[in-house]
Amino acid sequence: MDPTALAPAADLRADQLQSSLADSGFSAVTVLDQVDSTNRWLADRVRETGGAELSAVVTGFQSAGKGRLDRQWFTPPGVALTFSVACSPHTAAGHPWPMEYVPWLTLIMAHSVTRVVRDSVGAPAVIKWPNDVLVDSRKVCGVLASLVSPRDGSAPGVVVGAGLNVSQRHLPVPAATSLLLEAGDAAAVPGRQALLTEILREFARCYHRASADPGAEFGPGGEMRALLESEVDTLGRRVALHLPGSTAPEQAVAEGLGTSGELIVRGHDGAARALSAGDVVHVRPAPGEPRTAAEQRAIHEIQDRTAGDRA
The missing domain is CATH 2.30.30.100 (SH3 type barrels.)
Incomplete structure (x- = not known):
């Protein structure tokens, strides 16, 4: 029996995650067996204690997840990767990010999931504006961000959450998919801990790069902006x-x-x-x-990689 059937977070290890992500700047990674909402849980802590540079929470089962416009969504225990990241966006000079650039964090998370899905499963994932990741027009992940004001009056923090369908064999709507359904073989799908580690590493890489100069990265001609636009289907x-x-x-x-x-x-x-x-x-x-061009690029990227692996 899959250990996550009875203990939804049995495949997740906080100490290993913390160790693997320390060089990416994460101060804390919390594992919860189950919670109503990782975004709500993490937002409550940011509100009470202030925002850390980077922290994360992951759960084996989220019982009351919400998407954009308060849409409800539910997945069984142990089959999805559900997590949230908190950050306090500051520039290299120590100033808070200008507020006009904060919404890009949603797309940075969507990009991070997209990149890992392409690399780990070989599925041509793309971003659907404003906050979904699709494979062949089917939703595999949703992202939701919120601004949180700490009670101590310090600069607002941001909580960005994601729910990635990993090992579902059946989904309630035909417009949804999972990594297992795309790969066709459970052995070809990395475990949730490995997926989370790579997603958070990519998020941290993009976050730190953008923080060096948000205006340059997200303004006209910015490299981060161009990267994200190239993946928006x-x-x-x-x-x-x-x-x-x-x-x-x-x-x-x-x-x-x-x-x-x-x-x-x-x-x-x-x-x-x-x-x-x-x-x-x-x-x-x-x-x-x-x-679209984004989807064609994703397909060609996977085809080129597959051809290289066979050579």
Whole structure:
């Protein structure tokens, strides 16, 4: 029997995680057998004690997870990787990140998951703006971030959580998938501890790089901005925008990301506008749209790697 069936966090070891992530700047990594929400648990601690430079919590089972717009989601114990990271974004000069750059942390986490899914499973993962990771148009991971103000009045912290479907064989909706379903073989899917370690390492690498100079990295021509845009499958295609209070979707072309990671769209009237995550209910490909450049790049990357492995 899978040990996680009775003890959902049996495959996760806090001491090993802490040791593996110490050189990435993590001050603490907590393992919980189960919790209602890793984001809520970590936010409560940031609120009471202030934000650490980097800390994380992972659980074997999350009983009351929420996504964007308070959407509920549930996975059985032991089959998903559910975790949150807390950080207190400061520049190399010791100043808090300008607030307009903080929303990019959601996309940094989505990128970190995307990169590890590609590297570890060989699945062509891409980012769906603003906070999902997809494989072949099916959701494998969701990301949710929140700003937390410590009670001591110190600079706000940020908590970024993710839920990655790992070993589910059956999912409640056809628009979802798991690493096991994509790999087709349980032996080809790394364990949750290995996946988490690599995701957090990549998140920390991008976070520290961006913190050196957020304006340079996320501004026009910034390397971090270009990297994230290259993985966003939403860009370069016609999309159907489901807006709050609207009964019919509005079509537009998604052209790029704005200063704070907003989606820049151009409507039929030729006017461009920036949409934040809170401005939309859903952003979906318009009917009949082909694969985007981001998805094609992901597929070619996996094909090239597979060919290299066989050579």
